[in-house]
């Protein structure tokens with residue numbers, strides 16, 4: 001039975017695309033037939049950070065009624081399938097978001113998990129992905145404005161008959177000064193599914209057109225994404241050894257010095 005998740009937030013820039021781009025490949029790696037779709041048709045950037053652009057057919061053409069969804073499915077890391085949007089404003093203007101539901105119906109028989117990267121805010125384009133998901137996952141930053149906006153999205157989701165699966169707290173500081181899981185659960189009134197730390201390797205990986213789980217698999221955010229994906233896939237996650245950047249550097253320096261002395 002397919003499970004459809006929508007990755008949503010109230011405020012923009014909380015990390016929805018980052019979460020989608022990393023959960024998708026990891027779920028595929030853990031044996032789930034997974035397809036990620038860029039439902040942020042106006043400000044699409046899932047394709048951009050996964051190295052997919054200048055494509056002949058994207059979700060824009062499908063939503064415009066000019067192409068079939070199976071022609072807009074591309075291969076991604078670890079076997080995940082990706083349905084990106086184009087980058088052009090014209091493509092967005094021609095898209096009809098009401099077609100999204102039919103598109104999902106076409107895909108349900110082929111996948112175990114479908115993940116929709118929803119637009120920020122509470123526009124019509126944003127509401128449709130909330131209604132067609134089995135579970136909406138809120139991506140929240142540990143700051144009061146993001147929490148308040150997520151609460152609005154939670155209420156909106158429930159008002160339109162959607163179901164909140166839980167929240168992912170993203171960009172949590174390593175200092176331990178941010179709200180913890182229990183506090184976030186109390187504030188949001190939803191289950192915290194995972195905590196993703198602030199990790200500069202996320203931006204480096206995106207600049208290299210790759211998800212962090214592929215580019216820097218032992219980085220702190222990658223380990224958090226793997227743990228979260230394993231939970232969603234219903235498998236046990238074996239904690240990997242931490243590869244601290246400073247240890248790696250010291251080891252490399254020691255080796256270089258040893259070679260220089262020899």
Ligand SMILES: Nc1ncnc2c1ncn2[C@@H]1O[C@H](COP(=O)(O)OP(=O)(O)OP(=O)(O)O)[C@@H](O)[C@H]1O
Pocket residue numbers: 009011012013014015016017018019040043119120170171172196197198199200202203206221
């Ligand atoms: N855990 C993190 N650590 C460091 N940087 C992060 C983290 N998560 C996301 N970012 C960065 O924050 C920025 C916004 O992330 P992203 O594009 O995923 O957000 P979004 O919610 O999809 O945005 P939008 O609402 O505009 O679609 C990006 O530059 C991304 O690299």
